[in-house]
Amino acid sequence: MKNFTSHTVLVLCLLITPNFYAQSIANYTIVFESFWETPAADATNGISSIPLPSNPHWSPIAIATHQTANSILEMGTAASAGIELIAEEGLTSAFESEVTANTDADKFIIGNGLNAAQGTITTSIQVSSDYPFVSLASMIAPSPDWFIAVNSENLRSGNHAINNGWKTTYTVDVFPYDAGTEEGNGYSGNNAATNPKDVITSLLDMAPFDGVNTNMSHRIGTVTFNYIDSTLSLDNINDLENVSIHPNPSKGKITLSNLKNKDLISASIYNILGRLVKDIPVKKGLSKLNIDLTHLNKGVYLLNIKTANSTTTKKLVIN
Known part of the structure; x- marks a missing residue:
């Protein structure tokens, strides 16, 4: 079983904890x-x-x-x-x-x-x-x-x-x-x-x-x-609540859906150690985003997505 350092655990917690910037x-x-x-x-x-x-x-x-x-x-x-x-x-x-x-x-x-x-x-x-x-x-x-x-x-x-x-x-x-x-x-x-x-x-x-x-x-x-x-603006808090990833687990090709009316700023992939492994180009007005991660090794990853109002991180599994 792989051992994680306290630094790794801290980074992981920071990544998977939703950070909402509600006005x-x-x-x-x-x-x-x-x-x-x-x-x-x-x-x-x-x-x-x-x-x-x-x-x-x-x-x-x-x-x-x-x-x-x-x-x-x-x-x-x-x-x-x-x-x-x-x-x-x-x-x-x-x-x-x-x-x-x-x-x-x-x-x-x-x-x-x-x-x-x-x-x-x-x-x-x-x-x-x-x-x-x-x-x-x-x-x-x-x-x-x-x-x-x-x-x-x-x-x-x-x-x-x-x-x-x-x-x-x-x-x-x-x-x-x-x-x-x-x-x-x-x-x-x-x-x-x-x-x-x-x-x-x-x-x-x-x-x-x-x-x-x-x-x-x-x-x-x-x-x-x-x-x-x-x-407190609840619209901001719920900004990314309905964004979904499918399939998950996957073979490396995934789709990010329910992006309509979301002012998407960035999407990034991190490994379990908290290291950035891929920045994903985004365009304003997308309804969905297709992401190819077939070049990555099998394992657990973290997808961090940001809009103008909030940030959230979702777990990805590549088989």
């Missing part, structure tokens, strides 16, 4: 709560060491969902034209164009603004597991180029047993940032442009956001990601 969709509400105020007016949360302007407000919140971190917004780098326009004027059109043109991005959402220094803004979003990162920005208005932002918040938990892998409701602190595009250290929007432009920097503990509060964090607000519900 999940989750619904959240994003709730921004502003604490922007002076310590004299709000001893608990107030952070502005100078009086607020006569018309303090927040611009509409611009939200993007994307696939990888820092692909939409990154602190410590130069602000994009879209972020600059949000920070200086509270306008979202340029940022929307950037997100729409970014192949790493999925959705662009515009939330409400807030016509007061303190209050809440609630925005509903739908997030795909393929694009689990959320970034957002809103102008501290009026100001030279100050804004709040959440950069690349990943809503996936990694625990697929709970909420289909989505994080439950949680809250993060948000802080003021300087876009590095306009001069000024007070609440005024009419200032000279910074030349050359600087990078996005934190205004944490910097004037005018250096007031003393009991929380000692000098946060300007919070963002709560409120989990509502989620779904």
Whole structure:
């Protein structure tokens, strides 16, 4: 009887265990709560060491969902034209164009603004597991180029047993940032442009956001990601369930059937040791695939097939 090493057993287990890449969709509400105020007016949360302007407000919140971190917004780098326009004027059109043109991005959402220094803004979003990162920005208005932002918040938990892998409701602190595009250290929007432009920097503990509060964090607000519900695409899970191999066992010539409407990407044959022995060319739109394995020795093999949504491995026996 042939002995298998632990490495062989591990490879075999990896090959014969179905790996499903089912897409999940989750619904959240994003709730921004502003604490922007002076310590004299709000001893608990107030952070502005100078009086607020006569018309303090927040611009509409611009939200993007994307696939990888820092692909939409990154602190410590130069602000994009879209972020600059949000920070200086509270306008979202340029940022929307950037997100729409970014192949790493999925959705662009515009939330409400807030016509007061303190209050809440609630925005509903739908997030795909393929694009689990959320970034957002809103102008501290009026100001030279100050804004709040959440950069690349990943809503996936990694625990697929709970909420289909989505994080439950949680809250993060948000802080003021300087876009590095306009001069000024007070609440005024009419200032000279910074030349050359600087990078996005934190205004944490910097004037005018250096007031003393009991929380000692000098946060300007919070963002709560409120989990509502989620779904898992069963179509993806069952994508390869009905694909069949016949005859099996065989003399080496087999047919892979039930491929209609399956976006087949690849088909490969491995021996029992987990070594690739044959790559099989595939074409889109096949209803069946004839495979000639008569050149292989008798024995047990593994057929690994992949579609755009899932992967599975089936055992082959050649007599």
